[in-house]
Amino acid sequence: MLADAFEALKKFDWGTDLSVLSPIDDAAVTAHGDPAVSQELENRLLAALKESLSRDAHDYACRKLMIVGTVASVPSLAGQLGNKEQSHMARYALERINVPEAGVALREALGTVSGSQKIGVISSLGSRRDAAAVAPLGKLLQTDDPAVARAAALALGTIGTAESAAVLQAALPSANGDKQIVIDGLLVCAETLLAADKHAEAKAIYQSLAGEQQPRLVRLAATRGLLACARA
Numbered sequence: 001m002l003a004d005a006f007e008a009l010k011k012f013d014w015g016t017d018l019s020v021l022s023p024i025d026d027a028a029v030t031a032h033g034d035p036a037v038s039q040e041l042e043n044r045l046l047a048a049l050k051e052s053l054s055r056d057a058h059d060y061a062c063r064k065l066m067i068v069g070t071v072a073s074v075p076s077l078a079g080q081l082g083n084k085e086q087s088h089m090a091r092y093a094l095e096r097i098n099v100p101e102a103g104v105a106l107r108e109a110l111g112t113v114s115g116s117q118k119i120g121v122i123s124s125l126g127s128r129r130d131a132a133a134v135a136p137l138g139k140l141l142q143t144d145d146p147a148v149a150r151a152a153a154l155a156l157g158t159i160g161t162a163e164s165a166a167v168l169q170a171a172l173p174s175a176n177g178d179k180q181i182v183i184d185g186l187l188v189c190a191e192t193l194l195a196a197d198k199h200a201e202a203k204a205i206y207q208s209l210a211g212e213q214q215p216r217l218v219r220l221a222a223t224r225g226l227l228a229c230a231r232a
Helices: 002-011 018-033 035-049 055-068 071-078 087-096 100-109 115-127 131-140 146-159 162-171 180-195 199-208 216-231
Strands: none
Touching: 002 018, 002 035, 002 055, 018 035, 018 055, 035 055, 035 071, 055 071, 055 087, 071 087, 071 100, 087 100, 087 115, 100 115, 100 131, 115 131, 115 146, 131 146, 131 162, 146 162, 146 180, 162 180, 162 199, 180 199, 180 216, 199 216
C-alpha cells in the first residue's frame, strides 16, 4: 500500500483526495517508534523529490521530511533553497531536522540566495536558534535592504544569546537606515533571554533602551521589561 501511495503522490495536486496518501501518513506515525520504517519512508520521500512533482505534492513530501528527515535529507533540501517555488517548504523542513548539517546548509545559503528566499533562510536560522549564525547574521544588519536587515535583527533576537545581544548592541550606533530595526531585535533578544531565566542579560538590554533619547514606545517597552525582570 505504501508503494501505491507514492505512485499516487507523483500525480497528486490541489484538489486531489488526500486519502490516497494515507499510507504515507500512517507510516510517518509508525516511524516515531520504528527506525526501520523511518528510514524507508525517508528514502521514499527523497526519491519522490527527484520526480517532477506538483507544488502541492512537493510541499507534502517536505512536510513528512520534517518528521522523519535525517542528515541524509539535507543535500536534497539544501539544493531547493534557491528555487522560488520550492524554497519555502524545503527550508521549513531543514529548520526542523535536528542535525548540525541542516544549520550548515542554511548558513551557506545566506551567500547564495536573495530576496524572499534569503529572508526565509534568515528566519529559519533564527527559529533554529543557531548560535553559529550570529556572525553572518550580524553582517546583514548593515545591508541596504531594510527587509533583510530587519529579518537578521529579529533572528538575532530570537537566537537570544549574549553574543547575539552584543552584535545587536554594536550595530545600533552605525545602523544603516532605520535604527528601529536593530532596537526591535534587541527587544526580542531581551524577551528571549528573560524567558531563559537570564535576567541580568535581559535587564542590561532593557536599561540600554530606557533612556530619554529613545522614542516613547521604546522607553515604554523597556520599562515593562525592567518590571518583568524585577518580578522574575
